[in-house]
Amino acid sequence: MLKAVILIGGPQKGTRFRPLSFEVPKPLFPVAGVPMIQHHIEACAQVPGMQEILLIGFYQPDEALTQFLEVAQQEFNLPVRYLQEFAPLGTGGGLYHFRDQILAGGPEAFFVLNADVCSDFPLSAMLDAHRCERHPFLLLGTTANRTQSLNYGCIVENPQTHEVLHYVEKPSTFISDIINCGIYLFSPEALKPLRDVFQRNQQDGQLEDSPGSWPGAGTIRLEQDVFSALAGQGQIYVHLTDGIWSQIKSAGSALYASRLYLGRYQITHPERLAKHTPGGPRIRGNVYIHPTAKVAPSAVLGPNVSIGKGVTVGEGVRLRESIVLHGATLQEHTCVLHSIVGWGSTVGRWARVEGTPNDPNPNDPRARMDSESLFKDGKLLPAITILGCRVRIPAEVLILNSIVLPHKELSRSFTNEIIL
Numbered sequence: 001m002l003k004a005v006i007l008i009g010g011p012q013k014g015t016r017f018r019p020l021s022f023e024v025p026k027p028l029f030p031v032a033g034v035p036m037i038q039h040h041i042e043a044c045a046q047v048p049g050m051q052e053i054l055l056i057g058f059y060q061p062d063e064a065l066t067q068f069l070e071v072a073q074q075e076f077n078l079p080v081r082y083l084q085e086f087a088p089l090g091t092g093g094g095l096y097h098f099r100d101q102i103l104a105g106g107p108e109a110f111f112v113l114n115a116d117v118c119s120d121f122p123l124s125a126m127l128d129a130h131r132c133e134r135h136p137f138l139l140l141g142t143t144a145n146r147t148q149s150l151n152y153g154c155i156v157e158n159p160q161t162h163e164v165l166h167y168v169e170k171p172s173t174f175i176s177d178i179i180n181c182g183i184y185l186f187s188p189e190a191l192k193p194l195r196d197v198f199q200r201n202q203q204d205g206q207l208e209d210s211p212g213s214w215p216g217a218g219t220i221r222l223e224q225d226v227f228s229a230l231a232g233q234g235q236i237y238v239h240l241t242d243g244i245w246s247q248i249k250s251a252g253s254a255l256y257a258s259r260l261y262l263g264r265y266q267i268t269h270p271e272r273l274a275k276h277t278p279g280g281p282r283i284r285g286n287v288y289i290h291p292t293a294k295v296a297p298s299a300v301l302g303p304n305v306s307i308g309k310g311v312t313v314g315e316g317v318r319l320r321e322s323i324v325l326h327g328a329t330l331q332e333h334t335c336v337l338h339s340i341v342g343w344g345s346t347v348g349r350w351a352r353v354e355g356t357p358n359d360p361n362p363n364d365p366r367a368r369m370d371s372e373s374l375f376k377d378g379k380l381l382p383a384i385t386i387l388g389c390r391v392r393i394p395a396e397v398l399i400l401n402s403i404v405l406p407h408k409e410l411s412r413s414f415t416n417e418i419i420l
């Protein structure tokens with residue numbers, strides 16, 4: 001019997017995802033038409049013997065989360081429960097705090113998945129690798145180029161045995177081009193080292209006598225406190241993948257992840273991809289259209305577009321490499337490229353909303369999405385355009401490389417601006 005834990009973080013996390021995370025918790029942001037963590041749940045539900053999926057985070061459970069859990073339980077016919085941390089406990093603190101719930105029923109092992117990654121989740125292959133040797137920790141690893149590897153946990157392995165010999169979280173100089181994907185398979189024994197860290201932290205906390213400060217005594221950082229500390233002791237192994245993988249930290253990376261998942265739907269969910277039908281809009285490449293969206297027949301969509309619930313797309317609209325969220329309206333002849341249009345926003349007739357993609361270098365097979373910073377030398381860097389929720393863009397204007405905060409009613413064109 002197996003279980004899975006998804007680490008969903010909480011409201012202080014996901015700041016690079018603003019303004020989109022104002023409306024919906026980041027783990028529920030739609031990527032390729034479904035909430036980000038639904039991709040994780042679908043992958044877990046397919047592993048034979050999966051008994052339960054637990055989401056651990058420090059969000060106050062709201063209506064969106066509760067509804068998501070209900071729908072997921074029904075759809076996957078599995079218990080999917082949310083366990084709320086009383087405070088941010090770090091990537092390992094929640095696992096230790098809720099250990100009784102994780103180990104209830106005696107699972108042979110449990111997966112741990114970061115919510116903010118996009119992957120083809122090779123969970124069965126990880127399970128096969130785990131069953132050969134039953135090491136306490138198995139990490140999924142992939143490669144990144146030298147510069148970008150510094151943004152991730154870096155792994156030095158023994159290439160024959162795949163034992164992790166050395167682990168450094170976000171090093172300041174190059175360590176290895178093998179990076180931690182934030183997808184793990186732990187055996188129940190993995191909780192013992194977490195207990196040791198917890199007890200040590202408790203003792204140190206008592207000595208320091210600093211109640212209420214963060215990180216608190218219950219905080220455990222899986223990466224530094226466990227992986228770095230135990231590397232080279234025969235307990236941690238890496239399973240390498242060359243499948244799709246990307247982090248989802250910013251809106252730009254959500255757009256890139258959406259493209260990766262839409263491409264994967266060709267194999268996993270062909271029914272989710274829109275097809276050209278007589279009298280329907282023209283579809284180019286991979287496009288997701290929610291069944292309740294109304295799309296005019298003369299619109300041209302794709303590649304890599306996803307259209308949410310209740311969206312209206314008018315005549316002559318051109319949409320490419322974009323996400324249009326729940327209830328938005330694109331009036332006739334608008335052109336939307338490399339952008340995210342927020343919930344309930346309206347783009348007026350003949351307006352053009354355009355961004356600049358920040359995709360990984362296509363000529364470098366090891367390139368990953370940069371964990372972009374918005375500014376360089378005090379200037380806003382060109383990036384995708386984001387319209388927050390209920391923004392109104394008038395007819396016949398250009399919004400280029402800009403971020404528009406929620407509820408703004410614009411009256412003219414903007415280029416390279418954050419509109420507050």
Ligand SMILES: Nc1nc2c(ncn2[C@@H]2O[C@H](COP(=O)(O)OP(=O)(O)O[C@H]3O[C@H](CO)[C@@H](O)[C@H](O)[C@@H]3O)[C@@H](O)[C@H]2O)c(=O)[nH]1
Pocket residue numbers: 007008009010013056057058085087088089090091094113114115116117151152153154169170179180181182223247
């Ligand atoms: N429950 C809970 N979840 C948390 C907490 N803090 C972070 N998380 C969740 O844990 C995941 C990792 O979050 P970060 O702490 O932001 O780490 P990171 O910068 O994404 O780096 C991690 O992931 C990389 C791969 O994407 C790894 O390369 C890196 O080593 C590390 O594991 C995210 O899904 C986040 O929501 C916490 O206190 N509680």
